[in-house]
Amino acid sequence: MHLTASPVKQLALQHGLPVLQPATLKTEDAQQAIAALDADVMVVAAYGLILPKAVLQMPRNGCLNIHASLLPRWRGAAPIQRAILAGDAETGITIMQMDEGLDTGAMLLKKSCAIAADDTAQSLHDKLAELGAQAIAEALQEMQNGKLNPQAQDAQLATYAAKLSKSEAQLDWNADALQLERAVRGYFPFPTAYAVFGETPIKILRANLGAGGNAAAGTVVAMDKDHIHVACGRGVLALEVLQKPGGKALPVAQFLQSFPMKIGDRFGTT
DSSP states (O other): OOOOOOHHHHHHHHTTOOOOOOSOSOSHHHHHHHHTTOOSOEEESSOOSOOOHHHHTSSTTOEEEEESSSTTTTEESOHHHHHHHTTOSEEEEEEEEOOSSSSOSOEEEEEEEEOOTTOOHHHHHHHHHHHHHHHHHHHHHHHHTTOOOOBOOOGGGOOEEOOOOSGGGBOOTTSBHHHHHHHHHHTTTTTOOEEEETTEEEEEEEEEEOOOOOOSTTBEEEEOSSOEEEEOSBSEEEEEEEEOTTSOOEEHHHHHHHSOOOTTOBOOOO
């Protein structure tokens, strides 16, 4: 519960580098502070503020964004999660020249990354963080050598990665089991997939495709020491790690010790 500087800020301060943390980039004071740096280029990574046109034009070579998708697919706030939810086979990093649009600028460099069958938003984020660091270093070197070749995006191929909301993370058991399995992975660690049992919201942190007989969507159709098999609109989802309100994330065997379920019980449907 203590306010702590990010690893980036801590490293910067260790090396005596100035750290600016303006609440907005629209004020004259904030823009003057950035202009005073007389920068060749500005690099943006997962930055939550909009850069005004005046700021975009300050560095001699403009502003570069490390975007976590292969543009123009998944422009927007949640490209990692949306790629998993859509069942994409690959994603990657695009280094793009920023303009006033939402991830619409020219593409300068791309690096692809396969999405593994067990990737969560967290694990894929970590892979892309490593790839993004490599990509921006390479792009800056090519910029210095005058070798960057900007490529315009094809707007007709663009898709939008909308910001995540907690409400969308509630599993709809009427959906296909494969879609729900992707949701569990795509919403981990935030906002975390969940389902309602009785009146209790249960977070589902890990699940896989399961097996069992036909039953109404949301019905527990089979159980073993490691799984709770729940019928979906099509197929079965096998729950593996769950968390009740105020509790810890637990594998099924431990979870059931304090939260009993049985075959025939039913989760609520949206």
